[in-house]
Amino acid sequence: MRVLVTGGSGFIGSHIVDALLARGDDVLVLDDLSSGRAGRLDPRVTLHKLSITDAAALNGEVAAYEPALRLANVYGPRQDPAGEAGVITIFCASVLAGREPTIYGDGTQTRDYVYVGDAVRAFLAAGDSGRPGTWNIGTGVEVSVLDLVAIIGAVAGQGIRPAFAAPRPGELQRSAVAADRAASELGWRAGTPLPEGVRRVYRWIESGAPDRVPC
Numbered sequence: 397m398r399v400l401v402t403g404g405s406g407f408i409g410s411h412i413v414d415a416l417l418a419r420g421d422d423v424l425v426l427d428d429l430s431s432g433r434a435g436r437l438d439p440r441v442t443l444h445k446l447s448i449t450d451a452a453a454l455n456g457e458v459a460a461y462e463p464a465l466r467l468a469n470v471y472g473p474r475q476d477p478a479g480e481a482g483v484i485t486i487f488c489a490s491v492l493a494g495r496e497p498t499i500y501g502d503g504t505q506t507r508d509y510v511y512v513g514d515a516v517r518a519f520l521a522a523g524d525s526g527r528p529g530t531w532n533i534g535t536g537v538e539v540s541v542l543d544l545v546a547i548i549g550a551v552a553g554q555g556i557r558p559a560f561a562a563p564r565p566g567e568l569q570r571s572a573v574a575a576d577r578a579a580s581e582l583g584w585r586a587g588t589p590l591p592e593g594v595r596r597v598y599r600w601i602e603s604g605a606p607d608r609v610p611c
């Protein structure tokens with residue numbers, strides 16, 4: 397199959413590209429490289445540097461197909477600390493650098509963390525389903541920032557004493573998604589336990605956060 401991936405040089409996109417290549421697809425990436433990196437891409441991938449807001453250029457490239465999934469907080473190797481689940485990267489990097497991670501607020505705020513390899517499987521399953529639809533992709537489990545600190549401490553093999561700072565105005569207090577429809581319609585479920593996913597992020601940073609690393 398020939399597949400076009402927009403944002404394919406980014407964190408999630410580059411993992412999706414790897415999975416598509418692994419199953420033998422021919423991949424074209426459209427990316428303006430505003431936050432992505434060409435070095436994340438396997439040499440077999442064709443990269444066209446353009447903004448998808450440039451309608452004329454896009455129309456010249458696309459015979460569009462998009463399964464458009466609702467992702468919870470995706471984390472894993474290659475994630476920029478500024479990403480939507482960047483707290484795992486940031487905290488692991490802090491611990492490895494011997495610094496205290498900073499928690500904004502009291503740390504009871506929750507998110508639904510789904511490992512990037514699981515999110516990739518969801519994209520492939522949605523594409524393979526051959527039909528349009530909207531599916532939530534997450535674990536359904538609320539994990540607090542304090543829980544994360546404990547998990548990272550266990551992975552690092554040391555107790556972590558976080559610093560606390562003022563809460564960020566407007567921050568969502570609780571978040572998790574119901575992924576039942578993805579289970580029943582796509583046969584998809586998250587499979588990576590959070591401690592295992594965190595361990596992979598930790599090891600990735602420890603090894604110098606290389607661009608090319610499997611999920």
Ligand SMILES: NC(=O)c1ccc[n+]([C@@H]2O[C@H](COP(=O)([O-])OP(=O)(O)OC[C@H]3O[C@@H](n4cnc5c(N)ncnc54)[C@H](O)[C@@H]3O)[C@@H](O)[C@H]2O)c1
Binds near residue numbers: 402408427429476479
């Ligand atoms: N990471 C998460 O937890 C998460 C959760 C929910 C939704 N999302 C969404 O998934 C998408 C990818 O997230 P990510 O974490 O991989 O981010 P990312 O910044 O690593 O990847 C985004 C990619 O899109 C490219 N890009 C940005 N604007 C572009 C444009 N106008 N034209 C072409 N390319 C463009 C960037 O260069 C980059 O390669 C984003 O839309 C994000 O909002 C992410």
